[in-house]
Amino acid sequence: DIQMTQSPSSLSASVGDSVTITCRASQSISTYLNWYQQKPGKAPELLIYAASSLQSGVPSRFSGSGSGTDFTLTISSLQPEDFATYYCHQSYSTWTFGQGTKVEIK
Amino acid sequence: QVLLQVSGPGLVKPSETLSLTCTVSGASITSHYWTWIRQPPGKGLELIGYIYYSGRTNYNPSLKSRVTMSVDTSKSQLSLKLASVTAADTAVYYCARDSGSSSSLDRWGQGTLVTVSS
Numbered sequence: 001d002i003q004m005t006q007s008p009s010s011l012s013a014s015v016g017d018s019v020t021i022t023c024r025a026s027q028s029i030s031t032y033l034n035w036y037q038q039k040p041g042k043a044p045e046l047l048i049y050a051a052s053s054l055q056s057g058v059p060s061r062f063s064g065s066g067s068g069t070d071f072t073l074t075i076s077s078l079q080p081e082d083f084a085t086y087y088c089h090q091s092y093s094t095w096t097f098g099q100g101t102k103v104e105i106k
Numbered sequence: 107q108v109l110l111q112v113s114g115p116g117l118v119k120p121s122e123t124l125s126l127t128c129t130v131s132g133a134s135i136t137s138h139y140w141t142w143i144r145q146p147p148g149k150g151l152e153l154i155g156y157i158y159y160s161g162r163t164n165y166n167p168s169l170k171s172r173v174t175m176s177v178d179t180s181k182s183q184l185s186l187k188l189a190s191v192t193a194a195d196t197a198v199y200y201c202a203r204d205s206g207s208s209s210s211l212d213r214w215g216q217g218t219l220v221t222v223s224s
Contacts, residue, residue, distance in 0.1 A: 001167075034210040043200055043217050044151065049210035087151055091209035094166060095141075097151040 002026050002090055006098035012106040017078045021101045023071045023088035032092035035064055035073045038100075039084045047086075048073060078103070108132040110201050110215030118222050124191050128184040128201030128215055135159055135182045139204035141211060142175065142186045144197040147219075152197075156204060157184065191222045 003026035013019050023033065031051035036044035046055045048064035051071055061076040075082055083105050088098040114126035128140070142154040155165035157175040165173045174187040184201055198217040205212040 032209060034208070036211070043202075043214035044211070045214070046205075046210055046212050049205065049208040049212075053208065055210075055212065089151070089210070094164075095153040095209075097153075099150045 001094055002029060002092065002096055004088055004090055004096050004098040006086075006088055006101050008101060009099065010102040010104060012104045013078050014106045015078055015080060017106075019075045019078055019103060021073045021086055021088075021103075023066075023073070023098050025069045025071075025090055025092075028068045029090045029092035031067050032090055033064075033066065033071045034089040034091060035062075036087045036089060037082075037084045038087065044087060075103075080105075108203065108213045110203065110213060112199060112201055112215040112218045114199075114218060114220070116219060116221060118191055118195075118220060119224050120192055120222055121190055124186070124188040124195065124199075124220055124222075126186045126199055126201075126218065126220070128186070130182045130184070130203075133203065133213070135177060135179055135184075138206060140177070140184050141202045141204055142184075143200045143202055143211070144195075145200070145217070146194075146197045154186065154188070154199075193222050196220065196222045 005024045033051045035048040038044040052064045085100045085102045109131045111129045136159040141156040157163045172189045176185045200217040201215045202211040203213040
């Protein structure tokens with residue numbers, strides 16, 4: 001299986017901050033990388049697909065980049081509704097997810 | 107509006123079979139792959155497998171020996187069966203739609219908690 005490692009596991013930030021989450025794959029996955037946001041008690045929601053494409057309806061403060069093994073999700077100006085857990089997901093081979101990054105209010 | 111509704115027992119005894127149904131509305135079940143994902147309490151996401159309306163399946167190797175998925179196109183429903191469950195199978199179970207070209211999950215059901223306990 002391809003292992004997906006996210007860092008950090010959690011972070012504290014303030015409204016208006018820029019936040020970057022990293023996801024590293026154990027082997028190259030081209031751009032078969034997606035990002036999801038999950039709030040407590042809710043299903044995940046797709047934010048970014050194919051590493052850098054913004055899902056319809058998702059605010060433009062979210063952006064993704066990377067290819068091969070290293071990927072990032074950036075939230076350019078954190079809003080109150082962005083405090084959640086974020087997961088990366090590789091769809092290159094047997095799908096696997098990162099362990100999640102919890103973004104908390106400082 | 108695409109809606110996925112997961113239903114099934116919330117409590118299953120050890121060694122028995124977990125059975126869930128996902129009812130799809132607002133989208134054609136024949137147009138996409140459909141997946142089952144689970145999430146143990148307080149933990150991350152795990153693929154169980156995915157299925158196409160033709161019956162083609164691809165299961166997570168770690169669960170393959172215990173999983174059966176099927177599709178009923180007449181009812182627009184997906185079915186998941188997981189045999190010989192243990193406490194480790196306690197999780198929220200989601201169904202989700204594969205968007206297609208990008209192999210991302212663009213619509214999710216609300217999820218249902220299944221607890222394995224005697």
